[in-house]
Amino acid sequence: MASGCFPHQFEGSFSAFKERQLVFALTRQLADAQFRRADGSRSERLWREAAAEAMDAERITGLLYGVHDHDDVAAMEAVDRPWRERQQEALRRAGNPLARLARLTGRRPARTSQPHRSAESGQVSSAGSGR
Numbered sequence: 001m002a003s004g005c006f007p008h009q010f011e012g013s014f015s016a017f018k019e020r021q022l023v024f025a026l027t028r029q030l031a032d033a034q035f036r037r038a039d040g041s042r043s044e045r046l047w048r049e050a051a052a053e054a055m056d057a058e059r060i061t062g063l064l065y066g067v068h069d070h071d072d073v074a075a076m077e078a079v080d081r082p083w084r085e086r087q088q089e090a091l092r093r094a095g096n097p098l099a100r101l102a103r104l105t106g107r108r109p110a111r112t113s114q115p116h117r118s119a120e121s122g123q124v125s126s127a128g129s130g131r
Helices: 014-036 040-052 057-066 073-094 097-105
Strands: none
Touching (some): 014 073, 040 057, 057 073
């Protein structure tokens, strides 16, 4: 078994690892079709395949244009990591009780983490601070 093809340790679940490998493989094929061969029909077919597999077009585009050598797994991982972190954060927020309540009621939860700033003065409001 070639050790370069399958790392001994990987981030996240095995299914996330497999998905990442599929995205990377498709990105390599797209880079070949679009950049090396200028094959419009193959490129279009690959984009349709990505859509059929519900792959995020923003993720693939980021990998296409953010990595110079698409065979460099470390570079692909480095560019893909921020996308995965944003997805994990979105899932975490979606599981938040206030977010679930907002989905049920159709209202957005109020933001309480930042103080209110007056649009005119730029000053932090003392409303609710007991002063």
